[in-house]
Amino acid sequence: MARKRAPEEHENHERWLVSYADFITLLFAFFVVMYSISSVNEGKFRVLSHSLVASFSSQSRSMNPVQFGTATTSFPIAPTPLNRTPIKLDLPQSMDKDAIKVDPSRNKSSPEMSRLGEKVNNALKALLETELVSVRQSKNWLEIEINSKVLFTSGSSKLSPSARPVLRGLSNVLKTRNNKIHVEGFTDNLPIKNSIYPSNWELSAARAATVVRLFSAFGVTPKNLASIGYGEYQPKVSNDTAAGRSTNRRVVIVILATGFDPRLRNR
Numbered sequence: 001m002a003r004k005r006a007p008e009e010h011e012n013h014e015r016w017l018v019s020y021a022d023f024i025t026l027l028f029a030f031f032v033v034m035y036s037i038s039s040v041n042e043g044k045f046r047v048l049s050h051s052l053v054a055s056f057s058s059q060s061r062s063m064n065p066v067q068f069g070t071a072t073t074s075f076p077i078a079p080t081p082l083n084r085t086p087i088k089l090d091l092p093q094s095m096d097k098d099a100i101k102v103d104p105s106r107n108k109s110s111p112e113m114s115r116l117g118e119k120v121n122n123a124l125k126a127l128l129e130t131e132l133v134s135v136r137q138s139k140n141w142l143e144i145e146i147n148s149k150v151l152f153t154s155g156s157s158k159l160s161p162s163a164r165p166v167l168r169g170l171s172n173v174l175k176t177r178n179n180k181i182h183v184e185g186f187t188d189n190l191p192i193k194n195s196i197y198p199s200n201w202e203l204s205a206a207r208a209a210t211v212v213r214l215f216s217a218f219g220v221t222p223k224n225l226a227s228i229g230y231g232e233y234q235p236k237v238s239n240d241t242a243a244g245r246s247t248n249r250r251v252v253i254v255i256l257a258t259g260f261d262p263r264l265r266n267r
Helices: 016-038 042-057 111-123 163-174 200-217 242-248
Strands: 133-137 141-147 181-186 225-229 250-256
Touching: 111 133, 111 141, 111 163, 163 200, 181 200, 200 225, 200 250
Parallel strands: 181 225
Antiparallel strands: 133 141, 141 250, 181 250
């Protein structure tokens, strides 16, 4: 018995219409874009047209400056100098030169500093007869200047044997008081020549700190002590001579009056 054949599938001959429709759609979109780009903005075109017409139809311009009104006065070629009267400023009372007066009591010693100065002079009586130690007294502070050769060996912050009795005598005067004490170290301008101190800054600071530590060990209140190193940058005299350099190598012990602000000392 013969098998029945399946009916053949009908072939679609209109598939090209899909591609054609896509092509027509893209072509339509292309022309829409081209039309939108080529469309003229009527408002902008009108503004441009009016600007061009106004530019070419205006009257010729002159290079002469515009004159307003009628000139009635002729000015001389050379300007007339002006007479200027200097203005006098009325300075306030605090700024007037005549009002600036030096307080005569500024350099007078206070009773506190006078009593302290007497005790310091008694403690340093032997050294005050030489030029290696000096005491300067002011209203708000007392300065004890000691040449470095009394306290230290050359280029070192180690105290010499003769330094301890001197500093012990001062500490006996200061340990019963509540005054602030600043110890300041100074050097000459010769570069330091050892590996311990890179510069004179460190040497001057180390010497001041050595004196502070000794004061503390001798009973002076540590919270009242401070050490400062100035190096070579605040010489007392010129460093051009050996004598001058020796003078500049010094330690200054500053004893401040009770309640005095140390920031006001150099003003």
